[in-house]
Amino acid sequence: MSATRPVGINSTVSTSTSSVQTSAIQQQSDTLRVVAESAGVYVTYGANPTATNENIYVPTQDDAKISLGPVSAQKVVNVTKGTSTIIDFPEGTGSPFDVGDTVSLTAPSQSAFDFTHQTVTGVNRSAGVGGYFDTRITISYNSSGVSGTFSDSNATLRKSFKVAVKTESGTGKAYIQQVQAS
Numbered sequence: 001m002s003a004t005r006p007v008g009i010n011s012t013v014s015t016s017t018s019s020v021q022t023s024a025i026q027q028q029s030d031t032l033r034v035v036a037e038s039a040g041v042y043v044t045y046g047a048n049p050t051a052t053n054e055n056i057y058v059p060t061q062d063d064a065k066i067s068l069g070p071v072s073a074q075k076v077v078n079v080t081k082g083t084s085t086i087i088d089f090p091e092g093t094g095s096p097f098d099v100g101d102t103v104s105l106t107a108p109s110q111s112a113f114d115f116t117h118q119t120v121t122g123v124n125r126s127a128g129v130g131g132y133f134d135t136r137i138t139i140s141y142n143s144s145g146v147s148g149t150f151s152d153s154n155a156t157l158r159k160s161f162k163v164a165v166k167t168e169s170g171t172g173k174a175y176i177q178q179v180q181a182s
Contacts, residue, residue, distance in 0.1 A: 004033060004065075004179040011163070011177070015041055017170040019051040024117035026104050026158045027073075029178035032066045034058045034163075038172030041165045047102040047119070051164040058174070065181065072096035072159035076105065077134065079113055079150040081143040084121065087157055091134040095123050097159065103139065107155040112148065115141045117160045 007029040011022045015036075034043050036058045043066065044055040058064040074096055080086035087105070089095060097103055101120045107113040122138035165174045 003182050005182070007178040007180055009177075010175060013163070013165050013174045013176065015039065015165055015167040015170070015172045015174055017166065017168065019049075019164045019166045021049065022163045022176060024102070024104060024160045024162055025176075025178070026106075026160050027068060027071050027178070028158070029180050030068050030071060031179050031181055032068050032163065033063055033177050033179045034066065034165075035063045035175040036060050036167075036172060037175065039167045039169040041167045041172070041174045043163065043165050043174070045161050045163045047100070047117075047161065049162055049164040051166040053166075053168070060172075065179070068161070068178075072101070074157050076107070076152075076155040076157050079105075079107075079143065079155075081146055083142050083144055085115070085118075085139040085141045085143040086136055087139060088134050088136045093135065094125070095135045095137050097123065097137055097157070099123060102160050103157050104160040105155065105157050107150070107152040109154065110148065110150060110152040112146050113143070113150055113152065113155070115139075115143070117162070
């Protein structure tokens with residue numbers, strides 16, 4: 001028998017016969033738990049998913065634990081503002097993100113730099129070019145309007161995703177929560 005521990009917030013989605021998405025969720029666990037109320041639901045997740053009858057089916061009699069894969073997060077040491085945003089990671093750490101991933105930045109002491117669910121458009125792993133020795137990535141986020149200079153030593157960039165659900169009956173709810181299983 002295994003136990004689950006909730007991670008982050010629980011999202012509730014009213015289901016429909018067409019696909020309905022959650023807002024962006026920052027990945028904090030490798031497992032997503034889905035519970036269907038009133039009617040079974042089809043579930044998928046990703047950057048901008050659309051649920052179909054070919055996705056994972058969760059009946060009302062049970063829950064489903066869906067693997068999200070490894071958690072991807074990295075400390076941020078610099079943000080270069082512009083029509084695209086450049087994120088620098090600490091020297092020697094690399095990037096857990098690839099082109100096409102969606103990410104969210106949390107800068108606790110400089111929330112003006114925060115953004116949610118933006119796409120990675122480039123990853124630069126070249127070393128020693130012009131004195132630059134860390135990995136940097138480019139995000140399709142226009143940060144040119146953010147004032148100030150980035151200096152938040154507790155900023156974290158984290159992979160984010162959305163969950164899409166649909167049901168054949170058109171009524172009911174789905175409860176979605178990241179969990180840790182033990």
